[in-house]
Amino acid sequence: MTEAVNAGTPNKFKIGMTFKAAAGYDAEWLTPTVYGQSADEVSTNAVDLMKSLADKGVIELASHAAKKVRETHQPSAGKPGGAAPKTFQGGKVQSPSAGPAGDNCPHGRTLREGQGQNGPWGAMFCNAPKGSNCDPLWRQKDGSFK
DSSP: OHHHHHTTOOOSEEEEOOEESSSSTTSOEEOOEEEESSHHHHHHHHHHHHHHHHHTTHHHHHHHHHHHHHHHOOOOTTSTTOSOOOEEETTEEEOOBOOSTTOOOTTOEEEEEEEETTEEEEEEEEOSOTTSOOOOEEBOTTSOBO
């Protein structure tokens, strides 16, 4: 690959990869790109890169660094970056919506609706990661959420 670049011949193929630490939109990502002169070469380079990232501890180190940043640099409410995290659902980024007046969820909420055995339902779910999220607010008969 280095010889082709030095010779002034651009690489014909490239693959961009995304390695996510969790399913949530706010999980840390590694997004390396590999290049090659042929599909076989770029595939081989992709495999070599993935093995090296794992063997050299890059993936684990990135995870530890992201955790440290989250623990030591929490954004303040009302300041840039202090907004509730966005979620990724159905192939689209879901912007968090505010809960009803008096709701004390600091993470923002996402409205989800469905059809169950007892008829239609709706609830506003907390956008925090699983395990640290607030209780859902269920739609009441009068249309409010509690």
